[in-house]
Amino acid sequence: MTTSSEFSREYDVVVVGGGPVGMMLAAELRLAGVDVAVLERLAERSPHSKAFGLHARSLEVLDRRGLVDRFRAGARSWANGHFAGLDEWVDFSVLDSSHPYALLVQQTKTEQLLEERATELGADVLRRHEVSAIQQDDDGVTVDGQRPEGAFRFRAKYVVGCDGARSLVRKTAGIDFPGSGGRVTARLGDVKLREGEDAPMGMERTERGLLFCVPLEEGYHRVATFDFAVGKDPAEELTLDELTSSMREIWGTDHGAHEARWLSWFTDSARLADTYRNGRLLIAGDAAHVHFPVGGQGLNLGLQDAFNLGWKLAAAVHGTAPSGLLDSYTEERRAPAAKVLENTRAQIALMNPDPDVTALRGLVTDWMRLGQVNHYIAEMLTGVGVRYDLDGPEHPLLGVFAADLQLDIAGESRKLSDLMHDGDAILLDLGGLPETAEGVRDWAAEPNGKVRVVEATCADRPELAAVLIRPDGYVAWAADRDGTEVRKNVNAALERWFGQG
Template identity: 50%
Template sequence: MGHAGMDADVVIAGAGPTGLMLACELRLAGVDVMVVERLAERTGESRAGGIHSRTLEVLDQRGILDRFLAVGELTPVAHFSGLWLDLDGFESRYPHPLMLPQSAIERLLEEWAAELGVRVRWSSEVSGIRQDEAVVEVELCTADAAPATLRARYLVGCDGGRSTVRKLSGIDFPGTPATMTALLGDVELPDLPEEYIFMRRCTGGHFSAIALEPGWHRVFTSEYDHVADRDEPATFEQLRESLVRLAGTDFGMHNPKWISRFGDAARQASRYREGRVLLAGDAAHIHYPAGGQGLNVGVQDAVNLGWKLALVVRGQAPESLLDSFRLWPWTSRRTRWEETPSCCRTAAGASVRTRCRRGVRAASQPGPAVTR
């Protein structure tokens, strides 16, 4: 338990990679943590598919990298706009990204969290927030519709791009709306010729098919200047029809495990803190999710916020330290937030008009001309 009258020192909304990593960071510092998750259990959906070099370095620092290396696959090359890139020259102990589905990443983080004594409360969705100068009360809606209230010193919203915590805290989420949407699915599919691996450009858009395991591929399609409602459920038939329009065939894909839709909206919370409520990961910032950037930035958010929040909870630093969570990595986040859409459009070979529009927008913003 946390302090007297508290259910925990910190309540974290969201048991994804950001929330679990933050919970572990806080437990390592002796902070009592409870994670609440609206889902009843993990879905097993693969979602993001890679761990970047900086995240691998962090996992190594925490002594758990071997767990991930044992079940993932290091990728020695990368691909950008039809060019193969050798990653050996990057100045990192781990220059190669680790291919591993998000479902496996979450499972490993959850196991580590359990070892550290993190409590996870499933089927519990945040429905209300009240706070004063000493405590935040978190109202929950549970599976049996019975109300529940948790008391903590801080609440951190790690509950995704449509964050309930952010909305209940009255924090704006300004940015640019989606100019395109893409379909993504893990499907059963025979091996493809090499020319169809990674991204292939077509007149109307681009598509890719990346091998996941024998007989299974992740198929991605994006049709230029086509925007669908993200709330509209994505179906296998939509993915199949999109692939036929772009490639002229569906390559015989069948038996989908998972289908999803996403767009290139780019938004960032107007502030990351409202009193005793903080935001991290996709709850604080979203952009085109190519390459698993959202997952990796979220984990790094957790590491940066974790030690700061722990010091404040233990009375070893003033609350003002929490405001530096938004300021310290601001340049990196802002550059990624602004440049990712234009880089992805360039890599995919978008229309000249669209690329020019994106390029002008990026060039008009202050910042480095080239991002490593």
């Protein structure tokens, strides 16, 4: 039923929420030819950045689409990170990654660049559109809401909730969001400190809690207190008075904090959705997982959700998705989120001011000086350790994010990342696919075009015969030169991920 003020349109996919994850997903869907709208209630992006940086796996992902230089322009990179604010830094330079560092990009900038990308590719980004009701049926989903001109009603084949921690899409889909926490309260402000104050930078643990202080631009500092004792009434906004009183309580001084341009508070609530899909409703980013923002992982996790989901949802929209493809999104992305919840909870436990924890911190700091421990934590924080548990013939690369191989293609030197800008899957024939594999080559033929066969040589990996790389960069199948039944195996993998050729 429509009213005269109602604006109505049909899309393949409606993305609810135009934060970083919604924009990333919209761009990936457009790349795959999907008609998509992003509905965002805010008139403009928030000028206050929650996240400060991008980790290695997110940078690798952006590199696969030729975007990483946009993010690197003018941004500083940093070879280190912290774990639980311990004295020993995590060294990212040891990572087996083409981007073994953290890139310091404010969330506002990340959102701007992703929105530009989504709109360049033709997504309809509709601001001041607040979704209030969603209903799915056998044929699609109806999305109702309000925009300044009046009510709107959209229809879509699928709706994805990238609508943050309080996700309406998740609630409407009836997806449980169990978790723990609510014991630690963080009070945060972007403030000016008294002139000449020599406030310690980074994290400092005291007998009462933990402090965080870093300089921002234009003379501002971001300060935060992590209080393990005094909670907060959720009905009350954080005030500057409350922040400075918490600073004095935990730090002994408030360093003359004044002129707050942004105040916010949150708890250590850690929640993970039971599933990321119910029928035609899906969720991604904070709608699917929330945790304490320690180690800078949440936005990164969400971007990778979007990268995993984009090509799968596009195949579902185009009617070419093999059975189970869309459900593999939950299977693959829930596990890394559970690991992030686990490591953030562990970090919170290590930040507790309890004196026994001081002893534990000393021990863990010693462990972190061991190369293998540093490597483990670096892979964990940056997502580089993510490996999907994929079916298929055992190979060390199966389920791994493909390294940015240096290739020789008809005498021209190319990186694997250069071949992936248009979002196709790539079957790299490194001289090991049998000449008779005609069926395989059919996958690349128009109008399928789902998988591009690329003949190349790779001097760095002479043992590899062929590698099938999904649009999200993960290896779906690989064979060495001494492997047998290469063609049979590759056909099974092609059918598993891309349906009938």
